[in-house]
Amino acid sequence: MEIKILGTGCSKCKTLEEITRKVVKDNGIDANITKIEDIVEIMKFNIMTTPALVVNEKVVSKGRIPSANEILQFLTR
Amino acid sequence: MKNNKTNIWLPVVFLPVWYLIYHFLQPVTNWLIDSVLGMTKGAHLTEAVRFFVFEFPKVMMLLTLIIFFVGIIRTYFTPERTRKALEGKKTFTGNVMASALGIITPFCSCSAIPLFLGFVESGVPLGVTFSFLIASPMINEVAVILLYGLFGWKVATIYVVTGLVIAIIAGWVIGLLKLEKWVEPWVYETHLGNNGEEDEKIAFGTRISLGYDAIKEIVGKVWIYVALGIAVGAGAHGYVPEDFMAALMGKSAWYSVPLSILIGIPLYSNAAGIVPIVSVLIEKGASLGTSLAFMMSVIGLSLPEMVILRKVLKLPLIFTFIGVVGIGIMIVGYLFNMIF
Numbered sequence: 564m565e566i567k568i569l570g571t572g573c574s575k576c577k578t579l580e581e582i583t584r585k586v587v588k589d590n591g592i593d594a595n596i597t598k599i600e601d602i603v604e605i606m607k608f609n610i611m612t613t614p615a616l617v618v619n620e621k622v623v624s625k626g627r628i629p630s631a632n633e634i635l636q637f638l639t640r
Numbered sequence: 641m642k643n644n645k646t647n648i649w650l651p652v653v654f655l656p657v658w659y660l661i662y663h664f665l666q667p668v669t670n671w672l673i674d675s676v677l678g679m680t681k682g683a684h685l686t687e688a689v690r691f692f693v694f695e696f697p698k699v700m701m702l703l704t705l706i707i708f709f710v711g712i713i714r715t716y717f718t719p720e721r722t723r724k725a726l727e728g729k730k731t732f733t734g735n736v737m738a739s740a741l742g743i744i745t746p747f748c749s750c751s752a753i754p755l756f757l758g759f760v761e762s763g764v765p766l767g768v769t770f771s772f773l774i775a776s777p778m779i780n781e782v783a784v785i786l787l788y789g790l791f792g793w794k795v796a797t798i799y800v801v802t803g804l805v806i807a808i809i810a811g812w813v814i815g816l817l818k819l820e821k822w823v824e825p826w827v828y829e830t831h832l833g834n835n836g837e838e839d840e841k842i843a844f845g846t847r848i849s850l851g852y853d854a855i856k857e858i859v860g861k862v863w864i865y866v867a868l869g870i871a872v873g874a875g876a877h878g879y880v881p882e883d884f885m886a887a888l889m890g891k892s893a894w895y896s897v898p899l900s901i902l903i904g905i906p907l908y909s910n911a912a913g914i915v916p917i918v919s920v921l922i923e924k925g926a927s928l929g930t931s932l933a934f935m936m937s938v939i940g941l942s943l944p945e946m947v948i949l950r951k952v953l954k955l956p957l958i959f960t961f962i963g964v965v966g967i968g969i970m971i972v973g974y975l976f977n978m979i980f
Contacts, residue, residue, distance in 0.1 A: 571753065602753055602951070609832040611719040611758035612751045626718070626746065627850070 564594040564638065569605045570614035579614040579628050586634045594638065647848040651708070662701055669694040684879060692874040699789045699866055703782065704859055710781045711854025714746045715847045719755055722772070726764045731815045732808075734768035739807035742775030743800075752948050761832055766823065767815020773949075774965055775807035778940035782862060783911030790873075790919045798976070799932065806936070806968035813964050822957035862912035869916025876920045886925030889934075896930045897973035901966055904937025914938050929976030936969045 568583060570576025580598055587594050599605055608617060612626030616637065623637040669690060673679050679686040722741045726734055747755060752773070759769040779800055787796040842850075889896050918931045946958055953961075 602757070603826070603830050605754060606757050606761075606830050606832055609758070611723065611755045612746070613754060626751070627853070 564592065565617075565619050566594050566596045566638070567617035567620075568596065568598045568614060569608060569610065569617060570598070570600065571602060571605070572600055573613065575628055576614040579616060582628065582631055583616065583634055586631050586638065590635060590638075592638055647845045647852075651848070658701065658705060662698070665698055665701075666694060684877075688874040688877045688879075691877050692870055695790070695870050695873070696867060699786060699870065700859070700863060702785050702789050703862070703866070704855055706781060706785050707854050707858050708851045710744075711851035711858075712847050714744065714854070715842055715850050717741065717745045719745055719747065719751075719758065723759055723762055723764060726759070726768055726772075727762055729764070729768060731765055731767055732812055734765060735771040735808045735811045735815070738764075738768045738771035738811065739775040739804050742772040742807060743779045743804075745772075745776065747776045752945060753951055756949070756952050757827060757830060758832070760823070760827060761830065765815055766820055767811045767813070769811075770814045770961065771807050771811025774810055774940060775804060777942070777945070778807065778936060779803040780911060780939075782858065783915060783935075783939060786866070786911060786915035790915060791922075795928070799935075802932070802972045802976075803936065803940075806940075806965065806972065810961075810964045810968050814960065817960065819957050819960060822954040822960075824952050824954060827952050865913035866916065869913050873916045873920045873923075876924065880920075880924055882923075883925040885921050889921060889926035889930045891927040891930075891977050896927070897933050897970055897977070900930050900934035900973070901937040901941075901969055904934050905941045905962070905966075906943050907938050908942045908944055911935075911939055927977050928980045929973040929978075932976055933969050933973030936972070937966070940969070941965055 566583060566587070568576065568580045570579065576598075580596075584596060586592070587596065605613070605615075608615065608622055610622060610625045614628065615625035616623050616629065616634070618637055624633070629637070673686060673690050673693065674681060679689065722738075722745045725741065726738055729737060756769060756773070759772070760766060784796050784800060787799050883890075887893065889900060914935055918935050921934070922928060922931050941962055946962070949958060949961075
């Protein structure tokens with residue numbers, strides 16, 4: 564599974580990355596997590612609010628930090 | 641989500657409790673200070689303590705309540721929807737809409753760049769985008785609640801209306817000047833993907849928990865500024881002479897308005913910290929127009945936001961932006977000094 568975290572480096576983006584990594588680790592999910600900070604790359608996903616969470620090239624959440632539970636749902640769907 | 645039911649019912653239970661506390665805050669404060677603590681009525685210290693003990697919980701309660709509802713309402717106004725509404729709008733109508741939507745659309749300065757790109761590239765005119773960028777930070781719910789709490793609804797309304805007018809006119813003027821050449825060229829070369837178009841579907845229970853999140857996030861961040869600001873206000877209440885600020889920020893000093901704006905630009909504070917300070921300034925002889933201008937400049941023209949925007953805008957455009965908004969604020973300042 565490909566997970567991408569989009570964010571230009573604000574504190575919320577870091578929090579999202581931490582939570583996501585924790586969820587992946589705690590549930591033994593086989594996933595590759597990358598953080599994308601380049602604004603040109605971020606805009607390819609056509610989002611206007613950061614941070615955003617992308618699972619297998621699909622934007623599943625943007626502009627907020629979903630709870631660990633929600634993230635787990637995104638990843639196991 | 642399993643807690644959705646309680647989420648919905650909790651506010652219904654809390655609202656009456658909130659109202660009762662709010663309603664009895666003044667008599668309870670007086671009873672605490674005059675009877676329980678037995679402080680001398682009218683003494684400087686007593687009145688300073690009274691001011692703080694009453695104003696701080698009052699403002700915090702207003703903040704909590706309103707931020708909760710604003711947090712819920714905002715889940716319906718995503719930047720994506722705002723953009724859709726603004727696409728291909730004629731200038732002026734577009735400026736009016738963008739400024740109004742700027743008040744309610746959630747936006748933090750760390751999202752300024754993606755938002756700017758997203759707007760400009762999907763065909764929202766530059767001036768209309770600026771109307772949004774001006775209105776959004778300047779007229780925010782924290783500023784309006786604090787103004788209402790410390791000055792009453794008249795000043796709060798004046799602030800919102802003049803802020804809107806500045807955002808509309810400034811964006812419109814920037815549109816007329818045709819400054820697209822001062823936008824960094826890569827902005828127009830970037831291409832939006834087609835990924836984020838569909839809206840997230842959010843259940844009502846989740847919207848309510850987003851309201852709680854907003855309380856946690858905003859109230860958790862600003863309470864310390866509110867406390868500090870009101871403490872300074874309380875301290876100045878009895879101790880600083882009445883017309884201390886009159887010479888510098890009073891009506892008679894013609895230079896007071898532009899000077900306040902200049903001082904305000906590098907000062908960066910959120911509304912929570914600045915409003916209580918402004919209330920002290922006014923109490924100590926600063927005029928309303930000058931104080932409003934100062935506050936708008938501190939919140940609306942912030943140096944950190946300019947630094948972020950420098951990534952997409954060339955310097956002349958940033959200076960034009962500061963100039964146009966600054967002149968708008970100045971007119972408001974002089975106008976209110978004349979009227980009041």
